[in-house]
Amino acid sequence: MHNDSRLVLERITRFLGERISPAVYPERIPLSLTAWDVPDEPVPFADAVGQRFEPFTAGSPWSKPWGTTWFHVTGSVPDAWLSASDSRPVEMLVDLGFEGDAPGFQAEGLVFRPDGTTVKAVEPFNSAVRIDGATVDLYVEAASNPNIGGSWQWGVTPLGDKSTAGTAPIYVLRHIDLAVRDVTVWELERDVWTLLGLHAELPETSNRAAQILRALEHMCDAMDPHDVAGTAAAGRDALAGVLGVEAAVGVHRISAVGHAHIDSAWLWPTRETIRKCARTFSNVLALMDDYPDFVFACSSAQQYAWMKQFYPELFERIRARVADGRFVPVGGMWVESDTNMVGGEAMVRQFVAGQGFFEREFGVRATTGWLPDSFGYTGALPQLLAGAGLEQFVTQKISWNDTDRFPHHTFEWEGIDGTRMFTHFPPMDTYNSILSGEELARQERQYAEKGEANSSLALFGHGDGGGGPTREMMAAAHRTASLDGSPRVAVEAPEAFFAKAKAEYAHPPVWSGELYLELHRGTYTSQARTKQGNRRSEHLMRQAELWATTATIRGGAEYPYDALESAWQTVLLQQFHDILPGSSIAWVHREAERNYAALAERVGALIDDALGALGTTADAGGAAASTGVLVNAAPVPVRGVPALGAGVPDAAVQTSVRLDGDSVVLENERARFTLDGTGRVVSAVDSASGREAIAPGESAGLQIFRDTPNKWDAWDIDQHYRRHETDLDVDVVLDVDDQRGAVRVTRRIGESTIEQEFTLACDSATLEVTTRVDWHERQKLLKFAFPLDVRADRAASETQFGHVYRATNENTSWDFARFETAAHRWVHVGEPGYGVAVANDSTYGHDVTRQTRRGGGTTTLVRQSLLRAPVYPDPEADQGEHVLRSSLTVGAEVADAVAAGYAINLPLRAGAAPIEPLVVVDGDGVLVESVKLAEDRSGDVIVRLYEALGTRTTASVRFGFGAASVVQTDLLERELTEPDGVDASDVSGVRLAVRPFQVVTLRVRRAL
Missing domain, CATH: 3.20.110.10 (Glycoside hydrolase 38, N terminal domain)
Structure with missing residues (x-):
């Protein structure tokens, strides 16, 4: 920058800051204040105005963190100001003690009229309120929200928990004044601000930059610094020329x-x-x-x-x-x-x-x-x-x-x-x-x-x-x-x-x-209880709607529209992108946990009511409402995806648990899994192929990592965590429960205790693992690692209504950056003819990599991220007890992975009184996602299906009730003028022809 230009800019900037901006409000007087400090949580206007307000003086502290103080503001507009016009409006200026440049992260207020109607808010950069009339009689509801993140100084803070935030006042009210705004000066200020901003972006040597700079300098010359109001119009005239040069058409x-x-x-x-x-x-x-x-x-x-x-x-x-x-x-x-x-x-x-x-x-x-x-x-x-x-x-x-x-x-x-x-x-x-x-x-x-x-x-x-x-x-x-x-x-x-x-x-x-x-890759794992509450609630809602619909159709029960709508709204709110990801303060997540617990009780009661109307109970194939465990006596048979829990397995097919030297073997006719003395899975063989799924010299088990992100604790997992890997294979106690056919492994790490229980169900190639953790680590990451003897170029991870493939290599920067990913209920890795599925009941974070072994062969490593321990914004995140379930299925195709995901999230058991299903699907991989009554409360049945395997396919859908008509709708349950996926339909059923991962919604009007 030329020295002359620098000096001119210094002059203009100082003139703006010291002369023009202060002259926007040339006259101001303090207003009279009284205040009432709300003892606890906020109260409505009608409750506040009836309280006893005490005299309050500007310059005094007010309210504790998360507190509320109501200010009653009164006064009279001076006679000399009453003739104010649009060029000199009267305004109330409020400064609650605003801090720096962080609007939204600190004190805020809302102004009310005496009749309880709102006027506008007062914020750090929006603190003026227009006053009409000769008197002022307003209330300001001031919120003393602590500045937790606006300064971007991320660290451990007790302020996110009301019980640890303290009670000392954190703001000082600077002023609530009555003032006259000089609109001409304000407009001039805006002119200068715009031109300075434009000038800063133009090439220094450009003609346009020089014109703007000289016009701003002429503005300073045209004005009297001791009479800004009187010469502001002249200043604006000096700038009119450069402001009036129009932009080019293109x-x-x-x-x-x-x-x-x-x-x-x-x-x-x-x-x-x-x-x-x-x-x-x-x-x-x-x-x-x-x-x-x-x-x-x-x-x-x-x-x-x-x-x-x-x-x-x-x-x-x-x-x-x-x-x-x-x-x-x-x-x-x-x-x-x-x-x-x-x-x-x-x-x-x-x-x-x-x-x-x-x-x-x-x-x-x-x-x-x-x-x-x-x-x-x-x-x-x-x-x-x-x-x-x-x-x-x-x-x-x-x-x-x-x-x-x-x-x-x-x-x-x-x-x-x-x-x-x-x-x-x-x-x-x-x-x-x-x-x-x-x-x-x-x-x-x-x-x-x-x-x-x-x-x-x-x-x-x-x-x-x-x-x-x-x-x-x-x-x-x-x-x-x-x-x-x-x-x-x-x-x-x-x-x-x-x-x-x-x-x-x-x-x-x-x-x-x-x-x-x-x-923000850590958001797939932070605040495990919130994530588990979400998963459980989603499946509870699925079951509640299915059973309520069945009870309405088969038992004549009243469908609980209002209760289901309210429950869904709770679930949906807590899926907000700073709640479900685990990136909120402690207050938010503790509230979410309470909400999920209350929802499980309410929705469990709805399920019980529906089952009662059907003449059955939770023990006979319903839902155990007290635990949120979901069961169903009538799984929907779908060709191409194994039926889940349909019937009792053959009594001749048993699982044995035996000691074999220093190892424990769980075996049935379909698979054999071996654990070593440290409780790690050293062998996983499916009987059909005889193939070993665990990579040579490797074992599946728990690992712990240092987890200290560069910036945002709850949000991020940074790749350098991989350099600090420790297998949890010391301080281990292994116990075999012969009666239950289970192996129990207990570990201590730091201040934490981890217990894992391994079981193999009859007639199953799936090893189920329940991990119970009493977690007291800080900035640590717990993963469950499965090193597999599979050459997988890509991994399939379940997502909504299907799955997504991601590369397991790091050929490109995009692959390299995708080192932690989200999956829903399962991940599948495979090579032609053989694959392995890893499923979960509430875990989302995963990483899947592969490496070539010395001497040949490829190991594909699948790891579930079970728990983290971030310290910001909730320093107690994830502390305490957790129960997490995982499973490993050997010899698995994608269809088996889908089945394993459903099985671990919606476990089924045979009921004493099976109920004929409402919907039966015959087709490769077409699944029923939901069965409910229509949103318009017409009594029509809504059935949502999707293709789960990623193939173009056909399927038939039959209904276990009388149907008067069937149409395809969009997701909002509006009939499609051009059906997409329905090949043919009549009252007996529907013929589908769907593309990979297509979602199809059917609306069935019941026969009278």
């Missing part, structure tokens, strides 16, 4: 949509999210009153539902703006969920619940999928998005990759079944833009589709409860609508952007398969 076009990403829980509990939503949405509605062109996109039906429940007046105002097309529901999901670990049917229900709420309350359905912050995206998602009526998809999280840069910003995303979804990544790499010059320039610079297309999307607003968009951001958008040197910016709805993007880019590139995030 410059990059940015569609800017207001947004406020609000995590439904994270570094705060859900109760605080409810208030964050109220604050942000109040701000949004106030901004819409001032800016007729402002458009705001908001996802998560759950957050709208909270407003309806807790802030009905605010919700009605939102409803009106939705009708105007300015408050735009997007996403179509109940929450912005995780997509790596959510089960297939639960993922469907995210859309069923979300889109259903939008249609009931607003008469619209979302058309844009919206997951800007989830930690990677399953390859099953395109089919589910399309099936739920979504036409395009938005995220930006893949820009966080730690190894590879994703090659596209606009592309077609192809799912595992072949469905394609038009997808866009905002090139700004953020969903919290302020529309600064630096951000706009970055968006244009990084846009990957240059030359082919010319439009991109920007999401602006302070997120995470930071208040959303501001008038300063709108000012930036207006100034860059057509400004030479900057992209053109238009504030508009996402649908407007996608209409342009699709029109200009008819043949975008295709990305096939999952969108794997090369970061």
Whole structure:
């Protein structure tokens, strides 16, 4: 930079900071304050205003961590200000003790009128409230949320647990003042801010940069530093010329949509999210009153539902703006969920619940999928998005990759079944833009589709409860609508952007398969209890709906629509992308564990009621509600996938457990497994082939690793963990239980105790392992390793409605970065003619690698990540007792892996009173995922099936009840005008012809 330019910029910057900005509010006076500190949890407005408020003085501390203080603010507008016009509005300015630059991670407030209606919020960068009239009589509900993560100083903190957060006040209220805003000065401030931001991005030697710099210098000359208000207009005139130079026709076009990403829980509990939503949405509605062109996109039906429940007046105002097309529901999901670990049917229900709420309350359905912050995206998602009526998809999280840069910003995303979804990544790499010059320039610079297309999307607003968009951001958008040197910016709805993007880019590139995030790999494992609660709850809901439907059809019972809907909403909320992944504070996860326990009791009772209506009990093939163990006397027979637990095995087929020297052997006619004296599996042979599955010289067993991520404890597993591997083969006690046919192995490691029980069921090639852990390690990773004598070029991992193949080599940087992956119930590795399946009942994190042995031969290593022990944001994460189940099936095809996954998650036992199944499928690998009654409460039966093996196939579906008609629907249970997968149907059944991994939903109207 030339010395002259540097000096000029120093002058301009100082003039802005010391002269212009302070003059925005030339006059201000303090208002009168009284306060009431809420003793415990927040209370509604009606309860607060009836309390005794005490005098309060600015400069005083207020409230403890997670506390709430209500301030009653009163005063009179000076007579001299009463003539204020639009150029000099009167405003209330609030500073609750805001810290630094972390909106959303600290104190926040919501302003109420005396009648209980909301005005707007006060936030670190949005602290002004318009005052109309001669008097001030307002209430401020101030939340003293601790700054746990906004400073990005990640470490052990007790603040995430209310019981350890302390009671000392953590904020000092600086002021609540009445002030006059000089709009001309404010507009000048915005002019200067925009031009300085643009100048910083231009080549220093460019003519445009020089013009802007000189105009800013002339602005300083035209103004009197001692009379900023009186000369602000002259300053604006000096800048009008450079601000009026329009952008070239061909410059990059940015569609800017207001947004406020609000995590439904994270570094705060859900109760605080409810208030964050109220604050942000109040701000949004106030901004819409001032800016007729402002458009705001908001996802998560759950957050709208909270407003309806807790802030009905605010919700009605939102409803009106939705009708105007300015408050735009997007996403179509109940929450912005995780997509790596959510089960297939639960993922469907995210859309069923979300889109259903939008249609009931607003008469619209979302058309844009919206997951800007989830930690990677399953390859099953395109089919589910399309099936739920979504036409395009938005995220930006893949820009966080730690190894590879994703090659596209606009592309077609192809799912595992072949469905394609038009997808866009905002090139700004953020969903919290302020529309600064630096951000706009970055968006244009990084846009990957240059030359082919010319439009991109920007999401602006302070997120995470930071208040959303501001008038300063709108000012930036207006100034860059057509400004030479900057992209053109238009504030508009996402649908407007996608209409342009699709029109200009008819043949975008295709990305096939999952969108794997090369970061946050630890989220597949952190907070094991939350993950186990999710898995158990998903399967409980499956059983509850099946039995309730059966009881309604066969026993005349009333279907528990409301109870099931409420239970599903609990499950769906806790699949939010910072709850299920285990990356929230202790408060959130302890609440999740309590919710899962209560749900198991409630849903177990529903199952018991249904079984009672059918004249059977849990012991006769129902559900053991007290433990959440799922059983079913009537498995659906499916050709191509072994029936699970169907009937009692032949009494002649037995499993023996015997000592063989220093080893223990579990054997039946189908397989033989051998454990050595340290409790590790040294041999696994299936009788059909006689082949050994354990690699030579290796053994399957537990390993522990140092787990100290570079940045984010609960989020990340970094590859260097592999350098610190220890087999747990010392301090071992092995015991054989002859009566139960089990081998029990107990180990101690550090302060922890681990007990594993190995069993081999009759007529089974599956070794089942129950791991009980009393876990007291810190920053350690526990894995269950299976070194297999299989040359597998790729591993199949179950995902929603199918499986995904991932390379086991590290040929490319993309393969290298995929060192920890998510799988649902099973992983399968194999070579032609032989394979092995590893299944689990609640584990998601896995790593699968292979190496060539010295002298030839290949070892494929499959490891389950059982437990972690991160210390941030929950220092007690995963501490305590856990029970985890795994299984190893030898001589397994993919169909056997599917069966093993179902068996360990939905164990079956023969019942005393078998019940004729409602649905019977005859076909290779076509599985029934859910049986329920329709969402519209018509009494129609909904049957969802999917092809599980990855092949094109046919199947027939028969119903165990009278059917009047059968139609194929989308996921939202709307009849398809062009059925896709139904080859033929009549009242006797349906003939399916499906593609690999296709999901088919049938709607059956029952005969009267």
